[in-house]
Structures are given as C-alpha cells and as structure tokens.
Amino acid sequence: MIGRLRGILVEKQPPFIIVDVSGIGYELEVPMTTLYQLPEINQEIIIHTHLVVREDAQLLYGFYAKREREFFRELIRLNGVGPKLALALMSGLEVDEMIQCIHAEDTSRLMKVPGVGKKTAERLLVELRDRLKTWERIPSIAPLVAETAQISMPMSAENDAVSALVSLGFKPQEASKAVSAIFEEGLTSEELIRRALKGMA
Structure with a gap:
C-alpha cells in the first residue's frame, strides 16, 4: 500500500496531478x-x-491532509459509494461541511452533488451518522486556494475547469455554463472550479 508521497508537483490537470x-x-x-x-x-x-x-x-487517490483521506475511506466503505462518488462528495463539500450536513440531516446540500439523488442522500445520512459520532469539526488552517498557483493562459484554465467538473459527474453543457457564468480573466483553474461549484450549490 502506498500511504504517502513526498516529491515535486510537476503537473496539475484537474482532477489529476502528477508528483515526481x-x-x-x-x-x-x-x-x-x-x-x-x-x-x-x-x-x-x-x-x-x-x-x-x-x-x-491500479488507481491512486491523493489528499492534502490525513483527515481527508480517512474521510474518503469512510465513504467508500458504504454500500453503493465508490471512489468516483466519494471524490465528487468531497469536491463539493469540505469535510467539516459534510459532517455538519450529516449531523443536521441536511439532504438538500448532498443532493446538489452529481450522482446523489434523494434516496442516496438519505441513505448517506443514516449510514454516516453513527460512523461520524467521534469526528469533530476542525477549522481548516490551510488556505482554500493556492494563491500562488499560476497558469499560462486563461482559456486553458477555463477548459481545465470545465473538464474537472465533467469528471465529477456534471453534464458538459452544465459544466460549461457554470464556468462561463463566473469566468474572469486571470483566474486559475482552481479558483474557477471553486467558484463554479459554489455557484451550483
């Protein structure tokens, strides 16, 4: 089992990265x-x-913090939740936001994630409620966006953002519309994705 990598980030093609x-x-x-x-x-x-x-x-999934990885593992243990759906859930909501949804029994926010209907959202709430009793909400000390991230062409950033949303399960037309609605010159693909997901929420 590969548990951790330490190396140089050589490529970001959302939702994939390459670490040398x-x-x-x-x-x-x-x-x-x-x-x-x-x-x-x-x-x-x-x-x-x-x-x-x-x-x-052989598929390798990466997480900035151990806590994110452990949450991913909790999700894929559930019936009917594979890595793709788990990543979509974690892309749409921070771990603490997900925990808050579970405790508040808020199915509406979960249903905004591609691939999550009403029945799936309700089942997630039931199955995760007991599993997450020992999880506490921990304020993130890391920035939501890497402000120093750079990209050569804004149009490339826009295309990357659309591709990332499609990979999460959004329809191409829906993804393109969401990115176009918030697009501004100079924004990185990461910022475009974050804004687009917020706009869909």
Missing part, C-alpha cells in the same frame, strides 16, 4: 478541496494517498 518522486511520476486523482490547497508547479509537496487495485487498473 525520484524520477518516477505518480498520477493521482484528487478532490477539488485538495487541489485548492496545492502549491504552484515545481514546488515540493507531501500528499497522503489511497491505492485502489482493480483487475483492469
């Missing part, structure tokens, strides 16, 4: 909440990982 560790490039899929906190390209990072081995693939 001693000349080996590890491709990881990350939730948007992790993407927002990453440094600029060519900077060193430490990222916590979860490896999923299937017959046809």
Whole structure:
C-alpha cells in the first residue's frame, strides 16, 4: 500500500496531478478541496494517498491532509459509494461541511452533488451518522486556494475547469455554463472550479 508521497508537483490537470518522486511520476486523482490547497508547479509537496487495485487498473487517490483521506475511506466503505462518488462528495463539500450536513440531516446540500439523488442522500445520512459520532469539526488552517498557483493562459484554465467538473459527474453543457457564468480573466483553474461549484450549490 502506498500511504504517502513526498516529491515535486510537476503537473496539475484537474482532477489529476502528477508528483515526481525520484524520477518516477505518480498520477493521482484528487478532490477539488485538495487541489485548492496545492502549491504552484515545481514546488515540493507531501500528499497522503489511497491505492485502489482493480483487475483492469491500479488507481491512486491523493489528499492534502490525513483527515481527508480517512474521510474518503469512510465513504467508500458504504454500500453503493465508490471512489468516483466519494471524490465528487468531497469536491463539493469540505469535510467539516459534510459532517455538519450529516449531523443536521441536511439532504438538500448532498443532493446538489452529481450522482446523489434523494434516496442516496438519505441513505448517506443514516449510514454516516453513527460512523461520524467521534469526528469533530476542525477549522481548516490551510488556505482554500493556492494563491500562488499560476497558469499560462486563461482559456486553458477555463477548459481545465470545465473538464474537472465533467469528471465529477456534471453534464458538459452544465459544466460549461457554470464556468462561463463566473469566468474572469486571470483566474486559475482552481479558483474557477471553486467558484463554479459554489455557484451550483
């Protein structure tokens, strides 16, 4: 099991990143909440990982903090929740926001995540309520957006943002409309994704 990587962030193509560790490039899929906190390209990072081995693939998922990884593991233990849906949930809501939804039995916020209907949201509330009793809300000390992130072309940032939203389960037309509605020159793909997701909430 690969539990942690320490290396150089060489590529960000939401929702995927590549981390160079001693000349080996590890491709990881990350939730948007992790993407927002990453440094600029060519900077060193430490990222916590979860490896999923299937017959046809070995998939590596990355998280900025151990707490995010543990929450991901709680989600994929639930019936009917695979890595894709777990990442979509964690991309739309911070861990503390998710915990708050569970305790408040707020299905409406969960239903705004692609792939989560009313029945799924209700089941998530029931199954997670007991699991999360020992979890406390911890204010994040990390910035939501890596302000130093840079990208060469705004249009590339817009395309990256649309692609990331589609990978999370949004329809292409819906993703394009959401990004266009909040697009401003000079914004990074991470900021566009964050604003688009907030606009959909």
